[in-house]
Amino acid sequence: MAATSTLAPSTGCAPSRVGGVLLVVEHFWIWYRRNWRATAVSSILQPLLFLLAFGVGFGSLVGDSGATGGAPYLVWLAPALLAVSAVQSAAFESTYPVLSGFKWQRVYHAMAAGPITPGQVALGQLSWTTAKITGSGAVYIGIIALFGGVARPTIVLSLLAAALTGAAVASLVTAFAATVESEGAAFNSLFRFVVVPMTLFSGTFFPVDRLPGWVQPIAWISPLWHGTELARDAALGVWRPLAALGHVVVLVGLLALGTALSVRFFRRRLAL
Amino acid sequence: MIGFLPRGGYAGRSLVLLERSALISRRGWLVFVSGFFEPVFYLIAMGQGLGSLVGTLPGPDGAPISYAAFIAPGLLAASAMNGAVFDSTFNVFFKLKYAKLYDAMLATPLGPVDIALGEIGWALIRGGLYALGFLSVMAGFGLLTSPWALLALPAALIVAFAFAAVGMAATSFMRSWQDFDLVTLAILPMFLFSTTFFPLSVYPPVLQTVVQCLPLYHAVELMRGLTTGAVHVGMLGNLAYFAVMIVLGVAVTSRRLDRLLLR
Numbered sequence: 001m002a003a004t005s006t007l008a009p010s011t012g013c014a015p016s017r018v019g020g021v022l023l024v025v026e027h028f029w030i031w032y033r034r035n036w037r038a039t040a041v042s043s044i045l046q047p048l049l050f051l052l053a054f055g056v057g058f059g060s061l062v063g064d065s066g067a068t069g070g071a072p073y074l075v076w077l078a079p080a081l082l083a084v085s086a087v088q089s090a091a092f093e094s095t096y097p098v099l100s101g102f103k104w105q106r107v108y109h110a111m112a113a114g115p116i117t118p119g120q121v122a123l124g125q126l127s128w129t130t131a132k133i134t135g136s137g138a139v140y141i142g143i144i145a146l147f148g149g150v151a152r153p154t155i156v157l158s159l160l161a162a163a164l165t166g167a168a169v170a171s172l173v174t175a176f177a178a179t180v181e182s183e184g185a186a187f188n189s190l191f192r193f194v195v196v197p198m199t200l201f202s203g204t205f206f207p208v209d210r211l212p213g214w215v216q217p218i219a220w221i222s223p224l225w226h227g228t229e230l231a232r233d234a235a236l237g238v239w240r241p242l243a244a245l246g247h248v249v250v251l252v253g254l255l256a257l258g259t260a261l262s263v264r265f266f267r268r269r270l271a272l
Numbered sequence: 273m274i275g276f277l278p279r280g281g282y283a284g285r286s287l288v289l290l291e292r293s294a295l296i297s298r299r300g301w302l303v304f305v306s307g308f309f310e311p312v313f314y315l316i317a318m319g320q321g322l323g324s325l326v327g328t329l330p331g332p333d334g335a336p337i338s339y340a341a342f343i344a345p346g347l348l349a350a351s352a353m354n355g356a357v358f359d360s361t362f363n364v365f366f367k368l369k370y371a372k373l374y375d376a377m378l379a380t381p382l383g384p385v386d387i388a389l390g391e392i393g394w395a396l397i398r399g400g401l402y403a404l405g406f407l408s409v410m411a412g413f414g415l416l417t418s419p420w421a422l423l424a425l426p427a428a429l430i431v432a433f434a435f436a437a438v439g440m441a442a443t444s445f446m447r448s449w450q451d452f453d454l455v456t457l458a459i460l461p462m463f464l465f466s467t468t469f470f471p472l473s474v475y476p477p478v479l480q481t482v483v484q485c486l487p488l489y490h491a492v493e494l495m496r497g498l499t500t501g502a503v504h505v506g507m508l509g510n511l512a513y514f515a516v517m518i519v520l521g522v523a524v525t526s527r528r529l530d531r532l533l534l535r
Contacts, residue, residue, distance in 0.1 A: 041453045046460060053464035060474050061326045073325075185302045192306040197313050206321035215316070 014115040024111060024124020025131070032132070042092070043136040047085040048143055051078065054205060055149060067207050071151065071236055078149035079158040079235035080204040082140055083227040086133045086166030091195045093129045094173035095187045099180055101125070102269060112270040122178075122266035126171055126259060133166040134159065150235075157234035161247075165227025168251045171258025172223075178265035198222045203229070226250050281383035281530055288382070289390025290397070297398075304398070308405045311351040315409065318343055318469070329471060332493075333502035341415045345495035346468035348406050348424065349431060352399050353488055354459065356432040359395040360439035361455050365446055374533055384529035388522060392436045399432035400425065410499065418501025427498060431491040434514040437521025444528035462488040487513060 015023055032039075051074075059073035068076035101108040111121050137159045144150055173190070180186045201211065201218045202225040208216055219225040226247040233240060297304045319340030331337035367373040374387055403425055410416050439455075446452070466488035472480050483489050490510040497503050 038450060038453070041456055045457070049461055049464055053469060057465070057474050058322070058326075058470045061329070061470055063326075067325055185300060188303045189306060192310060196310060197317075200313055200317035205318070206325055210321045210324040211317070212320060 015120075017120075020116045020120035021123045021127060023116060024121055025128045027107070027111070027124075028128040028132075043085075043089060043132075044139060044143075046088075047081060047136075047140050050081055050085075051144060051147060051149070055081070056147065067210065069236065069238075074147065074149045075151045076232070076236070077205065078144045079155060079162075079231040080228045082137055082144070082155075082158055083162040083165050083224060083231045084199055084202075084204050085140060086137055086162040087169045087224050087227070088195065088199070089136060090129060090133055090166035090170035091173050091191070093132065094170045095177050095190065096183070098125065098174050098177035099183060099187075102178065103181075108266070108270055118267040118270035119263045121270065122174070122262040123259070126167065126174060126262060129170045129174070130163060130167040133170070134163040137162050137166075152235070152237050154237055155235040158231035161227055161230035161234060164248070164251050164255070165223055165230075168223050168227075168254040168258060171255050171262055173258075175258050175261035175265055178262060178269055198224050223251060223254055281526060282385035282389075283381050283383050284386070285382055286386040286390035286393060289377075289387065290394050293390075293394040307351075307355055307398070308402050311347045311402075311406050312409055314347050315340065315344055315406075315413070318347075319413075322469075330473075331500050331502060332497050333500070337500060338415075340413065341417070341500065342471075342496075343469060344410050344413075344415045345424070345499045346466075346492045348403060348410075348428060348499075349488060349491035349495045350463050350466075350468055351402060351406060352428045352432040353435045353491065354463070355399045355402055356395050356435035357439045357455065357459055359398065360392070360436040361443045361446075361452065364391060364440055364443045365449075365452075368443070368532070374529065378533050384533065385526045387529060388440065388525045392433065392440065392522070395436040396429055396432055399436075400429050403428035403432075416499055418499070420498045420501050420503050424495055424498045427494050430511065430514050430518075431494070434487065434517035434521065437518050437525060439521075441521045441524035441528065444525060444532060462486050467492050487517060490514070 055074040055077045059077065062068070062073040108118075108121050108125075111124075112118050116124075141150070141155055141159060144155075176190070177187075197218070201215060202208070202222045203219060204224070208219045208225065211219075230244060230247045230251075232238075233244065319338075322343075323339030326339050328336040328338055329342045331342070377387055378384070407416070407421065407424060411421075442455070465483060466486050467483065468488070472483060475483060490513045494507055494510045497507055
């Protein structure tokens with residue numbers, strides 16, 4: 001009996017609407033509890049290195065050009081890096097792991113074979129990704145604080161902005177991944193032509209108005225730009241209610257769209 | 273050099289591997305072409321945007337250069353490294369472990385040295401095309417100010433050769449995909465800290481020495497010297513660094529392939 005004590009006893013009941021989603025989240029959590037060390041490089045070390053290279057190293061070259069609104073470069077950059085790291089891990093977690101759930105490990109099929117619906121599998125996957133991003137973000141804020149990049153406690157609100165941005169990106173990418181049949185060029189192109197340019201042109205490392213005029217509109221359709229503006233205003237204590245409302249509306253809209261598409265594509269791929 | 277290599281390992285047919293790789297990349301052309309865009313995106317964003325925050329920086333000969341002219345050679349060196357390492361680690365590991373491609377090749381009249389040279393040769397052709405593309409973009413932005421820049425292409429090939437050789441040697445020791453975290457662990461800090469984005473003078477003296485030991489630092493020095501025309505004798509030292517990497521990498525790779533596949 002001792003060996004099986006970690007498994008929940010069978011209840012014979014079908015899970016409720018929310019219960020089914022939580023069961024899917026529990027699946028990922030059990031895996032993560034045993035294997036979290038393997039994710040240390042991507043979720044902790046990578047953002048730490050970017051903070052050091054740009055916040056500390058490059059930051060020492062940045063004079064007071066007014067571009068950062070008078071804040072030290074590190075303080076100005078840190079909340080944006082928080083959003084970038086949420087978006088990058090959201091994109092990564094929603095590509096190969098999702099394809100693997102359908103194709104290689106077929107975990108989704110196993111889940112949907114029981115009383116859990118394909119929609120609950122999709123929502124469970126998205127909830128887990130969001131929870132994981134939020135956790136990594138909280139750790140990242142601790143690291144930023146160690147290097148003196150936290151100016152005021154409102155950076156906690158930046159974490160919410162980063163989590164919302166990450167969730168929006170995760171939902172869109174998950175919907176896309178659910179339509180991908182073979183890894184081939186699809187994910188590579190997504191990273192090369194969407195994720196990397198989004199990171200570079202969304203006002204993370206410098207204000208968007210420093211770009212040539214024809215590149216600037218890229219920022220408006222980039223979820224990361226909306227997230228960065230929100231996160232930065234929160235961390236620096238800038239209060240622009242109308243702009244903030246606009247950014248939140250865009251991000252929530254994208255999240256709703258991505259979630260609806262994910263549920264739909266999961267249903268299509270698992271119900272057959 | 274011959275003494276390092278396993279006996280009977282070379283049949284003089286590594287060209288057929290190039291032919292095979294060329295055939296394959298015709299199918300995955302989008303992935304192939306996309307490798308060119310990443311450094312260009314970085315150049316546009318960082319050169320314009322970050323440049324507006326710092327203005328000019330001291331170049332290799334002390335004369336001030338624009339920030340775009342400062343990072344462009346760094347990005348060229350980094351893309352030579354990234355391309356070579358990606359090709360020689362992830363791709364080679366997949367072929368070695370899962371596709372069992374080399375087992376099949378060794379069943380034909382090909383030796384491990386043919387395979388090593390063929391694979392590295394393809395990585396070089398690919399890296400050379402990307403470098404040529406990037407140099408043209410630099411020329412378009414007016415960032416090449418000296419005829420020495422013509423030598424940046426062969427220099428990029430030497431850099432790519434060195435990273436490919438060492439990367440492939442490292443791959444031959446890898447057991448699972450988890451070991452690739454170590455590759456990221458070596459590549460990413462090098463990309464960020466080898467004076468790609470900011471000059472060596474930013475670091476305290478102890479860290480300056482550490483940075484100067486990194487291979488990418490020497491690649492960036494070479495490229496920055498050539499593209500700005502600040503050429504000096506010390507660059508032979510940078511070249512020697514890569515010569516050592518190439519000899520060690522090719523020797524270890526050939527021996528390991530011999531050991532893994534033929535014994």
